[in-house]
Amino acid sequence: MFIRDMVRFREGDFVESVEGLIFDVKGLIHPKDRVIAYVRYVPDPLGDRVRENLRYRKIYELSERFRFLSENYPQYLLHDPFIGEVVEAVPRWMIKSFYKPEFKLAEMVKKCRELNSIEDLALKLALTLRDEANISLDKVGISGSILIGLHNQSSDLDIIVYGYRNCLKVYEALKTLRQLNVLESCAKIIDKLYRFRSRETPIPFNVFRNIEGAKLLQGLFHGREYFIRLVRDYNEVDEKYGDRKYRNLGRIILKATVINDSESVFTPCRYLIDDVEIVEGAHYPVKEVASFRGRFCEQARIGDRIIVEGKLEEIKFKGEKYYRVILGGEGDYIIPIK
Structure with missing residues (x-):
């Protein structure tokens, strides 16, 4: 083997x-x-x-x-x-x-004197997060183009954090680092971000600017764009392939109120919703909106009224059946409307 x-x-x-x-x-x-x-x-x-x-x-x-x-x-x-x-x-x-991102970070720590400028900046960001959040270094990793040695002068910094509690500590640390101006919002590059993301995710520019500017998982570190993914650890996922069965019920547009955003910072992210109004598509009791794409993290907060377009799914899991909207494809979006 x-x-x-x-x-x-x-x-x-x-x-x-x-x-x-x-x-x-x-x-x-x-x-x-x-x-x-x-x-x-x-x-x-x-x-x-x-x-x-x-x-x-x-x-x-x-x-x-x-x-x-x-x-x-x-x-x-x-x-x-x-x-x-x-x-x-x-x-x-x-x-x-x-x-593996965690292996890459460990390797970069050992070879810190041999790194180029972008690698060095990625290492500094990872260590800054580790220190501010007070978590173990092996629960942090460096992903993206740096991980596979295909970065160039325009590459951003992709950081991964593993484990539920570690992720929450890092998210709190991001708030502090933003207040201290160690990290900046993405306001300076908002035009570039919009041109890139609007090709798949149609959102009015003024709405996009307000949402993205408030996000902590993305921004600038020493002028370089960064994105952080918070991921559960292996032992925190009590599920194996095939436990859930999905059925595609077509496209849907709905309005709803976010009643729980506690998993909105994780990848995959999830928003629990209530007071659902189906605007277009099949009428089912939809309970959540979810996505495996980082761009949909931090997109709405508890209490927000939102409008969502995506794929409606029926899910069977552990003898129960429920419905969700999954975001990720071209044309999908989630936008707070008040």
């Missing part, structure tokens, strides 16, 4: 296929023989990312990622019997290499 067959993968990890495709792992729950992960970097002689004299290009939109695999590498698409849809998933036996 290979090491890749025994490794537990989670949000923030990356895997590299035998063809050199690099995928970012989504969530903590995976089939036994595959890892649910979305293609992110692909070999391309015209690409602007370079590693070991090989060029790569980064694929941004989810629809483009899916199309690339469909046309070139359909073996990385799986019809998931529990989700009832086709998902991107890498067979374990086709994984050539894997990359």
Whole structure:
């Protein structure tokens, strides 16, 4: 048995296929023989990312990622019997290499004198969060392009924090660091963020500016854009692949009131809702809005009235059935309206 067959993968990890495709792992729950992960970097002689004299290009939109695999590498698409849809998933036996954020951070600490300017800044941010939150270094990791050695001068800083309590401590630390001006909001780069995100997530600019400017999980550190993901640890997820069964009920637009936002800072994020008004789509008793995409974290607060568009799902879990809106696809959004 290979090491890749025994490794537990989670949000923030990356895997590299035998063809050199690099995928970012989504969530903590995976089939036994595959890892649910979305293609992110692909070999391309015209690409602007370079590693070991090989060029790569980064694929941004989810629809483009899916199309690339469909046309070139359909073996990385799986019809998931529990989700009832086709998902991107890498067979374990086709994984050539894997990359873990916590290992990367430990390596960077040991080689701190050999780091380039961007790596050094990522290390400083990780250590700042560790110190301010007073958590163990092995519960922090460095993900994104730095993790896989494909960063360039425009790359941002992607930090991962593991464990429920550690995550809450870091979130409190972010408040302090923002007050001390160690971290800045993303106000200076809001135009750039809007141009990028509005391609998939349609939100009026003034609303986008207000929401994004208040977020703590993203901003600027020494002028460099950062994004922090808060992820539960392995032992905090009491669920295995196949425990939940999903049924796609089509698109839905609804208005609702957020009654619990305690998981809005985590990846995946979740908002519990009540007083639901269906604007368009099938009428079901929807209880939550969720997403695996970081852009939907910190999007609304308890008490907010929101309007949401996304995919309506029926979920069966432990003998119960409930309904949620899942956000992540093109055109999905969640916007506070008062």
